[in-house]
Structures are given as structure tokens and as C-alpha cells.
Amino acid sequence: MTLHELLSCRVAAALAAAGAPDAAPVVQPSSKPEFGDYQANGVMGAAKALKTNPRELATKVVAALQLDGIASKIEIAGPGFINITLADDFLADTVTRQQADVQLGTGRHAGDKVVIDYSSPNLAKEMHVGHLRSTIIGDALARVLAFRGDQVVRQNHVGDWGTQFGMLTAYLVETEQAGSEALALDDLEGFYRAAKQRFDEDAAFADRARDYVVKLQGGDVRVRALWQRFLEVSLAHCEAVYERLGVQLQRDDVMGESAYNDDLPRVVVDLRAAGLLTEDAGAQVVFLDEFKNKEGEAQAYIIQKQDGGYLYSTSDLAALRYRAGKLGARRLLYVVDARQGLHFQQLFTLGRKAGFIGADVATEHVAFGTMMGEDGKPFKTRSGGTVKLVELLDEAERRAFDLVSEKNPDLAEEKRRSIARAVGIGAVKYADLSKHRTSDYIFDWNTMLSFEGNTAPYLQYAYTRLASIFRAAGSFDHHAKLTLTEPAEHALALQLAQFPDLLAQVAAETCPHFLCAYLYQLATRFSRFYEACPVLKSEGETRASRLALCAAAANTLKTGLGLLGIAVLEEM
RNA sequence: GCGCUCGUAGCUCAACCGGAUAGAGCAACGGCCUUCUAAGCCGUAGGUUACAGGUUCGAUUCCUGUCGAGCGCGCCA
Incomplete structure (x- = not known):
């Protein structure tokens, strides 16, 4: 059980014992350090439903709350918040157990088969920056889902036809x-x-x-x-x-699209057999009641042109059926530009009506925003063209190389080149992945290739500090008993223990930026720990504990960055 | 005309499906390197969450309206 599941479960039980069996516990990480590690907000809603005083109900809930050995402090605050501070020993055990698991405590559910459609460039042209989002968001999601135990089938639906x-x-x-x-x-x-x-x-x-x-x-x-x-x-x-x-x-x-070519006539035949097809102005179209306007006129979804040619609606229907049927997927993800939202709504609705996919198959358009220029208008180069992806990556590596040469001139050039690759590419990917995917994307060289603050290099840098400690430490026990005494140690351990919950959220909501925010917070908490708690200079159990905590941080950071497709470095 | 997404600090973005005093980074200002990598840490300043109503213990979040932006809506994908 993850931390969130455990606490939710216990609070729900306490609510039931206090006379509110149906109340949602609403447990979440505390918004401020003063409020402990977790807050349970469910009491207020429950009190309202029962028409009782929330503070009184909170008192009953806390009295019934079984968190022996888990929490070190439980407090009622404000109108009826329950603030929970986790016990250091419990946190230490949780982190230790998690580190012993290759999946860091995340892999429990046995594999749903998930098809994820991403990248899907048009093969007629070279890849440009417009392909970046689908490619790296899709890749990160595929990695996260697979890491959690889903059976992931990647589908690169390339444009190779027409x-x-x-x-x-x-x-x-x-x-x-x-x-x-x-x-x-x-x-x-x-x-x-x-x-x-x-x-x-x-x-x-x-x-x-x-x-x-x-x-x-x-x-x-x-x-x-x-x-x-x-x-x-x-x-x-x-x-x-x-x-x-x-x-x-x-x-x-x-x-690719061409793979469905032979199936397209069958799609049309089957839609007609299902009574869904209408001929309109010579074209074969479907009018879906779900997409009527205020005047009651249904929108046309064209399946076949009047000249007999097929459209992407046709091949997407064929692909939908293939993925649910032949591949046997339970969840279909489409990492595609948000501008195609209507198309996917129509596609999914029609696919269900036509019986191409069953009710047990989830379909999700993992939409992302449009690439905009610095002026807020659709992105173009000065000459009005598109920026090639390779040009962006070249520029990223060039800037990273200049910086690493400035920061660390003593390293061999080949070393600096390889560091520049990891830093430059990582910066580009992180700049994109760290933003909520649905918002429009402002393309800006300086923002994207910044190496300070909330960026990939910050995370990579935190990792190199850890690696540097390990080099100086020599051999040590990575799983030594953790003893958390300093606030910075507690905060870091808490962050580590939340990794499984975080990944569950990323998987459920298909939002990689949650993982970025998590890793940034993890790196920040490590940096504070690094400033506040000497590792190599401490002695005995403290030294062993701090080294093991560092090992856990390094492992989680490396794993998390790996799930984003970003490399870590031993030095930079 | 209809529909979708959105409007948060000077800039770029968060806010875990209604929770506490809306948080980060950049930029600005001030501290911290004889001590594990300063690509770092600590601090200061910066807000009527576009606007107006409504729902309730509580709203950036939900509802209605207004203004503004971007994008879609029959033979491209």
C-alpha cells in the first residue's frame, strides 16, 4: 500500500467509527510544513452531511484514528482539518522497504494492456519542433506505464500515405x-x-x-x-x-497509415451495415446525434470522399478497431495536438457506436497545446519556416558545451561533449515535459535552453553531487538503517516515500509534468539536506544513515529522470 | 454563427477534480564558497487569480453572464 492509500484507508475507517461511513477522507500532502506531512480534509464535508459541528466530529475521528507507529503527531486545526505528521521511524522503514524493490514500491497491479500512439511524424518531411511534444510526452508516459506494470504497446502512426x-x-x-x-x-x-x-x-x-x-x-x-x-x-x-x-x-x-489501407473498404462497409452511414453530396458521412448544434443539426463526419478516396477518419477507425481487437488493449492513448480534439471525440463516439471497441476499453485523447512563437503567434522562424528538430538539438548541445567548458574547463573535451549531450537534450525535454501538456507552448530558445532553476540540469546537478559523495565515501551499505533526526532528513525521506503515489497520478492523468514537479521538489529537498547535514564528516550510525539516505535519493532521482527519458551524470 | 481550450507576480509556469495565509523559476535587491561540485543554499520585494454576479463553512477550481486570446467546425492530416 502506498502512503496515500494507507492514510486514506485509516482516516476512512476512523470516519466510519465516528458515524460517517460514507464520507471521503480527502487525504493529501499538507499545503504547508506547519500543517504536518498530510492533511485530511474530509471531516468538514462529512459534518455538513450529518449536520453536526465539524470540530466535534474531528475530535471523534482523531480519537478513532489508528496510526500507531505511523504518525508521531495528529492535530485538529482550523474548521476541522486533521493534520498528520509521520513518525521518523515509520518513514525510515518505508524508504528502506521501497529501496529494496526494483520498482520502488510502484508495481502492484498486473498489467493492463495499453496502446499508446505517439510521435507519428509525417514521413514526407523532416522532423521539426512541432513533433517534439508528442514524441517526448508519449515516450515519458509509455515509460511510466510500463514501469508500473502495464503492458505497453507503442504505436508510431507515421504519415506514409496520400x-x-x-x-x-x-x-x-x-x-x-x-x-x-x-x-x-x-x-x-x-x-x-x-x-x-x-x-x-x-x-x-x-x-x-x-x-x-x-x-x-x-x-x-x-x-x-x-x-x-x-x-x-x-x-x-x-x-x-x-x-x-x-x-x-x-x-x-x-x-503507419498505409498499414490500414486494405482495411479501409471494410470500415465503410461495416459502418453502412450498422446503419450509421449517410450519403451526402456524394460523400459517405456519419451524422452523430452527440454532436448537434443548438439548431439540432448534427455535424458531419466524413468517412469517404465523393471521389471514393479515404480520409484520416477512415484509417483512424481502422486503427481503433485494430488496437482494441487484434492488440487486445484495454486503454487507448492518443498523444496528439489538442486541435484535433473534435476529431477524436467523433472517432471515439463513432467507434463505440459501430462496435469497433467495447465498453470496457478506455479511449483518451492525451491532448497537448500548440507551439507558439515568442510573440504568442503560431511558431515560425524569422524566415517563416519551421525549426528542424536536429537544429534545436544542435543548438542545445552547443550552449551546454559552452557552459560546461566554462564551469569545468579541466575536463577532457570528449567528457565535456558527452556531458553537453545529456545536459542539452535533457534541458530541451524537461522544458517541455515540465509544463502542463494542455497549455499552449511558448517556444523560446532562452527559456528552453536555460540551465538554472527548475530545469533538467538542476536535477542532473543534484545527482552529480550525490555521485561525488559516493566516490569519496568508497564502499558503504546502501541499505543501512535510516535514522531521521534533522528536519531536512525528514523532509527528504517523506518526498522519497511519496514516489509511488506520484507515479500513480502520472499514469492516471497522463501528465508527465507531475513527475517533473516531484523530481524538482526532490532535488530541492536534497539540496537543503546537503547544505544542512554533512554526510562524510558525520560519524558512526549518522554517517551510515545519511549515506543510505543519499543512496535512496540518488536511486529515486535516477529512476525518475529515466522515466522522463533524461540521463543522469556522474560529473558535470 | 456553433463548439473546444484558456485568461494567475514584470516574464515563463504550478496549485494533487472545493480546502487553511495562491506557490516555484527567471529577472531585481541583499547575504553564504580555507568545509561532500556555488549549474547550489538562505533572505527581501512582487497578486483584487481578466471582470461582474451566484452556489456554501470555504471558490484560482463549480454555475451564469460580460470582455479578451488561441484553436477547431464536408471532402488535408
């Missing part, structure tokens, strides 16, 4: 004939621009491109092979970016 690929393959033939194919494909972005230019300026080329789309969809062997070659280059580019970013997506996780 009209633009006719254009690209047609252009690939041209460059091949000109003997410059390899060179051209080396620069995906330039290749796309050049193909687009040919398409816009040369009617014959445009016709050829359209012909290639038909051949591609019809399964023409030669065009398919060209298309495959292009995808190979583009995927290799994505994988290089994933590798640099420390994102776990691999080739096996790729399940």
Missing part, C-alpha cells in the same frame, strides 16, 4: 535518372521542397505525380518499391532523432 507520396516518388525517379538520387534524399526537407516546386511549375510532372498516387494505391510493384526506398530514408532520419532524444521508439513500433 497524395504527397505520389509527388515524392515521381521526383525520386527524376533524380535517379539525373544520377543525383542519393544526394537529394540526404536532405529530406530540400527534397520535398524541390518536388513541390516541380509539382507546382510543371503540369506534366504533376500529372505523373497523380498517376503515381494511383499506382501506389493500386499496388504497382515498381512504384511501391520507390515509395519503400523513400520511407526507408525518412524512417532512418526519424530513428536518428529518436536515438539522440533518448526516445524508445523502434522500427517494430511503426504502424
